[in-house]
């Protein structure tokens with residue numbers, strides 16, 4: 001995940017500097033946790049849930065073990081399972097569709113918008129039928145999905161709306177923070193995410209108290225009281241050590257997003273005159289720039305060139321989930337979702353992290369310009 005910076009190279013992501021700057025405060029909080037003896041779902045988790053809910057602008061938040069679980073528990077809490085269809089984007093990390101499948105429902109893949117890389121509402125609308133139970137948009141790379149249009153579709157057809165905001169903590173759709181717009185909002189704190197911890201973590205936001213109560217039960221083995229179980233749940237709990245770090249990092253999240261945004265501005269200024277497409281920002285809202293992903297007509301040549309010069313990069317995403325082997329039985333063929341197919345052949349994510357310097361952006365852009 002992280003690489004050491006080489007003299008001429010630029011790492012895709014570097015967290016060492018951030019770790020050094022937070023280490024003292026985090027370690028002292030870990031000492032208190034050790035002294036208290038409360039390691040799982042303790043006061044730091046409860047405080048973080050409140051602080052995160054307030055930040056997102058949602059009534060409740062439930063911390064879980066990771067972002068994948070946030071999706072799985074959301075689907076379960078909204079009673080989505082066998083026989084149900086959930087319309088989602090195939091241009092995402094596998095966990096989005098995997099969560100739908102592991103609860104026994106069927107992912108239905110819609111096409112994406114060429115500029116935003118997010119679900120195309122018209123393509124979603126065309127796939128709604130009697131089995132559809134939910135729409136699951138992904139705020140891909142930190143760029144908010146078209147929530148106004150998707151919410152209208154959900155309301156019109158009586159569907160649940162579940163936001164995969166794993167890459168988008170702090171992104172905004174209009175003035176609303178993502179995660180506050182659906183029935184649930186699902187976040188990941190995997191270290192590479194906008195708000196990342198130093199381990200695994202996840203969170204679900206919701207406005208609905210009944211859903212919150214069900215989530216609290218599901219994350220702890222379906223227990224209604226100690227040793228009392230009325231349904232099958234999961235062991236999906238956040239620990240105090242990660243929650244303590246997340247509280248520290250949430251306090252400086254606005255600074256981190258501003259720093260990411262600055263890096264994106266530096267890139268835009270240097271790359272916009274080249275024969276490539278820079279990331280589209282929302283007309284009304286805020287991109288959290290978890291990733292800075294360009295489209296390039298000679299992506300594979302660019303990638304090889306960057307690798308040769310030790311410029312970190314990632315192919316997010318090389319193949320639409322509709323064409324993954326595991327979903328062969330769903331019967332999608334290349335060309336069924338033409339925008340996804342095209343975008344998968346042209347996208348490349350460049351290095352971006354809050355501590356990245358303008359000189360590092362220069363180095364990356366010089367190498368990009370050589371192709």
Ligand SMILES: *Cc1c(COP(=O)(O)O)cnc(C)c1O
Nearest residue numbers: 066067068093095096166188190
């Ligand atoms: C990271 C990610 C997830 C899964 O989160 P984990 O914490 O790794 O389980 C889900 N969806 C998207 C879009 C992601 O980027």
